[in-house]
Amino acid sequence: MTTMKEHKTNVNGKSHKGVGSDRYEVRLSGSGGHGVILACVMLAQAIGLDPHRNVVQTQSYGPEARGGASRADLVVAKGDIFYPKTMKLDLLLAFTQEACDKYYQDLKPTGLLIVDSTMVTKVPTKNSYGFPFLRLAREKVGHPMVANVIALGVITELTGIASREAIKSVVKARAPRGTEEKNLKALQVGFDLAKQMRRR
Amino acid sequence: MTTMKEHKTNVNGKSHKGVGSDRYEVRLSGSGGHGVILACVMLAQAIGLDPHRNVVQTQSYGPEARGGASRADLVVAKGDIFYPKTMKLDLLLAFTQEACDKYYQDLKPTGLLIVDSTMVTKVPTKNSYGFPFLRLAREKVGHPMVANVIALGVITELTGIASREAIKSVVKARAPRGTEEKNLKALQVGFDLAKQMRRR
Numbered sequence: 596m597t598t599m600k601e602h603k604t605n606v607n608g609k610s611h612k613g614v615g616s617d618r619y620e621v622r623l624s625g626s627g628g629h630g631v632i633l634a635c636v637m638l639a640q641a642i643g644l645d646p647h648r649n650v651v652q653t654q655s656y657g658p659e660a661r662g663g664a665s666r667a668d669l670v671v672a673k674g675d676i677f678y679p680k681t682m683k684l685d686l687l688l689a690f691t692q693e694a695c696d697k698y699y700q701d702l703k704p705t706g707l708l709i710v711d712s713t714m715v716t717k718v719p720t721k722n723s724y725g726f727p728f729l730r731l732a733r734e735k736v737g738h739p740m741v742a743n744v745i746a747l748g749v750i751t752e753l754t755g756i757a758s759r760e761a762i763k764s765v766v767k768a769r770a771p772r773g774t775e776e777k778n779l780k781a782l783q784v785g786f787d788l789a790k791q792m793r794r795r
Numbered sequence: 796m797t798t799m800k801e802h803k804t805n806v807n808g809k810s811h812k813g814v815g816s817d818r819y820e821v822r823l824s825g826s827g828g829h830g831v832i833l834a835c836v837m838l839a840q841a842i843g844l845d846p847h848r849n850v851v852q853t854q855s856y857g858p859e860a861r862g863g864a865s866r867a868d869l870v871v872a873k874g875d876i877f878y879p880k881t882m883k884l885d886l887l888l889a890f891t892q893e894a895c896d897k898y899y900q901d902l903k904p905t906g907l908l909i910v911d912s913t914m915v916t917k918v919p920t921k922n923s924y925g926f927p928f929l930r931l932a933r934e935k936v937g938h939p940m941v942a943n944v945i946a947l948g949v950i951t952e953l954t955g956i957a958s959r960e961a962i963k964s965v966v967k968a969r970a971p972r973g974t975e976e977k978n979l980k981a982l983q984v985g986f987d988l989a990k991q992m993r994r995r
Binding site for chain 2: 627632636639640642643644648649650651652653654655656657676679680768771
């Protein structure tokens with residue numbers, strides 16, 4: 596297992612505080628069926644393979660969490676995580692306009708917003724990345740359910756929050772039997788998307 | 796959706812503080828492959844269908860969480876949950892001896908311990924329930940992977956932490972395609988086990 600290094604993502608010319616900083620907060624959001632909870636569980640597990648990181652992964656259910664938007668959070672730190680709930684997000688992934696509208700306020704001004712570009716047409720900031728995750732899942736992998744795994748590929752590649760090897764091993768282990776190849780292909784689609792984006 | 800009532804479980808003559816109390820903490824533990832995280836996500840989601848409950852579901856990864864034992868926690872309360880990490884457990888499920896040995900110290904003295912009776916042979920208290928979840932999954936459902944769902948059936952039936960309807964709908968929705976019936980059957984096996992136990 597490689598040790599992750601501090602990684603600075605340059606979002607439209609604005610430096611994004613990377614995961615090497617002491618506390619890094621992530622939220623994956625969408626609606627039911629987008630698999631954001633499973634994606635967040637997998638991401639947390641992959642990060643947790645690094646012996647130098649602690650991770651707490653949470654989802655909340657209650658009045659504030661009900662309604663159409665579904666979400667899952669994680670906090671990663673080098674040291675102990677005393678307060679495991681997210682406070683101000685460093686990274687927000689939104690698969691839907693509703694999730695974007697609802698959670699954008701929780702993102703730090705320097706935070707990284709990643710949206711599904713087909714679903715989220717009103718983006719509240721210029722500091723964002725848009726990818727057609729859901730469309731690519733259908734067209735490139737032939738399976739709309741793997742949009743979440745494409746997003747995991749993008750997130751790990753852009754931020755270095757987990758190593759490629761770590762996220763691959765977790766995605767492979769958690770994929771329902773018979774879908775391992777499709778899930779690994781989806782992950783690769785995500786890696787490639789992020790690499791193209793960084794080359795611009 | 797029925798509103799859940801306070802439910803007191805009588806464990807070997809000792810009253811167990813039920814889920815009607817303001818804060819109730821649950822940990823599901825085992826080793827990788829027992830599906831404790833997915834089970835905890837499903838339980839949290841089922842509880843969250845009750846508009847009178849708030850739930851935070853967490854898993855931690857880091858030095859303390861590494862090693863063989865896998866775990867997932869949830870906290871349920873009627874009011875706001877300011878501290879989402881578990882402090883003292885009201886209910887601990889242990890699928891393995893290692894998980895039982897590791898986490899029993901986190902259980903309240905009046906807490907409810909539920910173990911896999913085939914796997915956990917050294918039980919640290921008389922206040923416990925033992926069920927052969929893994930064996931029953933193979934023998935009654937024909938699928939060792941559903942032991943976690945049998946345990947969900949037992950837990951919901953024993954504690955009333957979620958309604959039968961709520962846990963059924965969540966298990967059905969989250970079951971991989973084609974396994975819905977096996978998962979619902981596993982849940983019913985769990986309901987029946989708990990009912991038999993309460994009749995003693």
